[in-house]
Amino acid sequence: MEIxxxxxxxxxxxxxxxxxLSDLxxxxxxxxxxxxxxxxRMAAESSLRWIAVDGDRAVGWAAVHRLPGWSDHVGELRIVVDPGERGAGIGRSLTQQALRVGFGEGLTKVVIELSTDQEPVIEMFASLGFNGEALLRDHIRDREGRLHDLIVLAHHVQDGLGTLDAIGIADALA
Incomplete structure (x- = not known):
């Protein structure tokens, strides 16, 4: 796999x-x-966008959208991993790339919004240094009309060595 x-x-x-992708x-x-x-249009956007490929197949995609105005130091991470490839570390690798480049581009905080039903995904982000910032109850309505809670996780660059370790460069500095 290449990112x-x-x-x-x-x-x-x-x-x-x-x-x-499934309906969910x-x-x-x-x-x-x-x-x-x-x-x-997504593929034509020029910055803070990555693809994970395996041979000629896309197996993952990530983007960091810089927020506007007074929040322009914050980037919102969006990430998708092919359903057949989940659990293989692609999401982790894409997230590390997004943090490495996003922080290098001057972002000081990266956030992601997830359904609270995605426990393994939330655990993966927590292992990379993301912390919970908000819980919005009944914020997501799926295609069947069921409501789900939304959690906002954030990663701050000032978290020091934990950040460097999460994005895979702490060893290079040692």
Missing amino acids: RDLTPEDAGRLAAMFAR DMTLIRENVHDRPTVD
């Missing part, structure tokens, strides 16, 4: 991966990733 910057040439791979997965993604022009 690299996303390019417009990756749009087809990305669309094929997004086509494999789609509930948790803001963009309409089943719409090819939307995927083409």
Whole structure:
């Protein structure tokens, strides 16, 4: 598996991966990733976007969106891993890349929003130094109309060596 910057040439791979997502997965993604022009625009955005590829297949995607105005020091992480590849460390690797580059671009805080039903994913983010910041009850409505709680996790660059270890560069500094 290779993680690299996303390019417009990756749009087809990305669309094929997004086509494999479940209805629940789609509930948790803001963009309409089943719409090819939307995927083409996502692939054309030039910064803070990555793709994980295995051979010619996309197996993961991540983006950090810098928030506007008074929150421009904060980036919102969005990440998707192919359903057939989950549990193999792709999400962890994409998150480490997003933190490494995002903090290098001047962000001091990265946040992610998750459904509280995603316990293994929440545990993975916690192991990388993310902490809970907010719980929004009944904030997500799935396609069947069921309500789910949303948790906001955050990672702060000033957390020092823990941050360096989480993004995989602490050993390089030792």
